Amino acid sequence: MMKLDIQMFAVPDHRVSKTRKRMRRSHNALEIPGMVKCPNCGEMIKAHRVCPKCGTYKGKTVVAPKEAE
């Protein structure tokens, strides 16, 4: 008996154009969830938390800011 090694795999009908490829990948960017810009100093901070850099929350200074830098 003859043994046939036939492998089936997907064969694309058409080449994907640069535009279609880029449109598909427009959703692939990684994002940092829950991060927001501090309205006082512009640093990226965790949302709903006191800014660790300038020590403000809701426009008021809550804790003493770090003196470094």
Ligand SMILES: [Zn+2]
């Ligand atoms: Zn800040």
